[in-house]
Structures are given as structure tokens and as C-alpha cells.
Amino acid sequence: MVDFSKVRAIDIHTHAEEPCGCHTDDGYDELQSTMAQYFGAPWSHPPTIPETAAHYRQMNIAAVIFPVDAERETGYRRYSNDEVLEQVAQHDDVLIPFASIDPWKGKMAVREARRLIEAHGVRGFKFHPTMQGFFPNDRMAYPFYEVLAEHGCTALFHTGQTGVGSGMRSGNGMRLKYSNPMHLDDVAVDFPDMNIIAAHPSFPWQEEALSVAQHKPNVYIDLSGWSPKYFPPILVKYANSILKKKMLFGSDWPMIAPEKWLNAFDKAEFKDEVRPLILKENAMRLLGVS
Incomplete structure (x- = not known):
């Protein structure tokens, strides 16, 4: 298990893009390579889970890791949650398991979520509305959320x-x-006891995200997917003040390496007393390990 007293940070947002390291291309490679070019990622092939673990171990950073199941909307194969969790369990000194199930799978999603939580100790689930093609407040997803709320998942x-x-x-x-x-x-509103993370600076809806996080006690914001040097001033202002306990470090690995994000974070205008909250303490409280 992760020794949270020793790691210097918790990356709340990393992707298990290549759990097995081999597959038949179904178009996902083009999406990955285009994204890598967009973000300036240095790799020629997405890292495997063991490679991810080795990198984070070297950095002395713990990481929440998950796949993304969007096969219904995109046609891309999904990486098996079970396969991902099996490999994550071999590196649980640095990796924290989340999972992903397309909520459009209805009762199948509910059954799988319950099994993954109860049998494998999954701590949370990643949803990607843009890729999965759904509005988060669509009632079809509510039975899924009920399972998460019941088990205290994020x-x-x-x-x-x-x-x-x-x-x-x-x-x-x-x-x-x-x-x-x-x-x-x-x-x-409908699931007040389920912790919710709004991932990424929410361009072009940054003020909406800040409003929801300020108004609802169970909503947090992770800062992944953007270099801190591009953060809008209002995001930094809120992170330094009324939302300082609601902001979370996230990189969006493998598109952005944690050391690259942290280097830009060091140069950004965050208060010294806020930095430890963003990098580790807020995530520990969210994950129930503080």
C-alpha cells in the first residue's frame, strides 16, 4: 500500500492507456498520436502500467490511475478493468486504483461497479462525458452513482x-x-454524500466550475490536462483563497508528465501555504487517508 507519509505528492489523474502493451489497432492509435503531438508528449508508444509505476516510483509520487471505457460512443476497444486492476495491484506502493465503466451500459454497469468495489477495492470511477456521449445529470446514470454513493467512492x-x-x-x-x-x-445536489471531482481547468467554462465547487461541499477540481503556466488568473485566485482546500494536483499522464507539470507549478503564482494542500493534503482528505 502507498505510504502517504513518505510520498511528496498525489497525482489524482493518470491514465492506464496501455495495460498490456499490445493490441489490434481500431483507430485509437490515431487519437493517441494526435494527442501526444498536441501535448508535446515525448513517447512514441503509450507507457504500460509497469512503466507508469516505475516512473512515479522514481518521482516519489503516488498516482490515481484508470482506463476510460467509451467503446459504445467511439467504437474503440476498452481496456478491461480487471486487467488494469490486476497490474495495478502489483504496484500498489505507488498506484491507487480507479476504474471506468460507460454509464450507458445500464444494469451491466451497476453490476460491474459493485463487483469492482467489493472484490477489488476500487476507490473511484472515471467518467468522460465528451467521449462517452452523455450529460452527467442524465438520469440514466443515476443507478450507477447510487452504487458509488453507497460505498463512499469518488x-x-x-x-x-x-x-x-x-x-x-x-x-x-x-x-x-x-x-x-x-x-x-x-x-x-442529488448525491450530496458522493465526492465529485471536476477534472481539468474547465475551458471555456472555468467560472462555472469554480461556482459549483464553491457552492457544493462535495465538489473538487483537479488541475490536470493543462500546464499551470496557462491557468487563467481567476483559477489561481480561487485556488489561493476560498477553494484552497478543494484543488487537487493532477497531471493527465501520459500526455503530461508529472515533473513537467510540477516544474510549471513551481513558477506559477500560488501561495506557499497553498502548495502542500494542492499537491497532497487535499487528496489525502478526499481519499480518506488523512
Whole structure:
């Protein structure tokens, strides 16, 4: 298990993009390579889970890691949660398991979520409304959320536009409207005991995200997917003040390496007393390990 007293930070947002290191291409490679070019990622092939663990171990950083199940909307194969969790369990000194199930799978999603939580200790679930093609407040997803709320799990939602699909024909068919963070407000009202993370600076809806996080006690914001040098001033201002206990470090590995994000964070205008909260303490409280 992660020794949280020794790691210097907790990255709340990393992707298990290549758990097995081999697959038959179904178009996902083009999306990955386009994203890597957009973000300036240095790798020629997405890192495997063991490679991810080795990198974070070297950095002395713990990482929440998950796949993304969007096969219904995109046609891309999903990485098996069981396969991901099996490999994550071999590196549980640095990796913290989340999972992903497309909420459109209905009762199948509910059954799988319950099994993953009860049998494998999954701590949270990643939702990607833009890739999965749903509004977070669509009632079809509520039975899924009920399982998360029942077990004290965290729901992490992609918000805004971070670059996924950017520049591809028709934006790779992805509709940005689904990831407006204001849709999380209904979810926060209807599931007040389920912790919710609005992932990424929510461009172009940053003020909506700040509003929801300020108004709803169970809503947090992770700062992944953007270099801190590009953060809008209002985000930094809120992080330094009324939302200093609601902000979380996230990189969006493997598109952004944690050391690259941290280097830019060191140069950004965050208060010294706020930095430890963002890098580790807020995540520990959220994960129930503080």
C-alpha cells in the first residue's frame, strides 16, 4: 500500500492507456498520436502500467490511475478493468486504483461497479462525458452513482476542452457540450454524500466550475490536462483563497508528465501555504487517508 507519509505528492489523474502493451489497432492509435503531438508528449508508444509505476516510483509520487471505457460512443476497444486492476495491484506502493465503466451500459454497469468495489477495492470511477456521449445529470446514470454513493467512492468527471480529439476531422466526433461542469451541479445536489471531482481547468467554462465547487461541499477540481503556466488568473485566485482546500494536483499522464507539470507549478503564482494542500493534503482528505 502507498505510504502517504513518505510520498511528496498525489497525482489524482493518470491514465492506464496501455495495460498490456499490445493490441489490434481500431483507430485509437490515431487519437493517441494526435494527442501526444498536441501535448508535446515525448513517447512514441503509450507507457504500460509497469512503466507508469516505475516512473512515479522514481518521482516519489503516488498516482490515481484508470482506463476510460467509451467503446459504445467511439467504437474503440476498452481496456478491461480487471486487467488494469490486476497490474495495478502489483504496484500498489505507488498506484491507487480507479476504474471506468460507460454509464450507458445500464444494469451491466451497476453490476460491474459493485463487483469492482467489493472484490477489488476500487476507490473511484472515471467518467468522460465528451467521449462517452452523455450529460452527467442524465438520469440514466443515476443507478450507477447510487452504487458509488453507497460505498463512499469518488466520481471523477472530465470537464471542458483539454485537447482530446483537437484538430482531428470533426474533432473525432466528440461533442464538447457534454463536459460543461454546470451539469455536475445536479449530480452534487442529488448525491450530496458522493465526492465529485471536476477534472481539468474547465475551458471555456472555468467560472462555472469554480461556482459549483464553491457552492457544493462535495465538489473538487483537479488541475490536470493543462500546464499551470496557462491557468487563467481567476483559477489561481480561487485556488489561493476560498477553494484552497478543494484543488487537487493532477497531471493527465501520459500526455503530461508529472515533473513537467510540477516544474510549471513551481513558477506559477500560488501561495506557499497553498502548495502542500494542492499537491497532497487535499487528496489525502478526499481519499480518506488523512
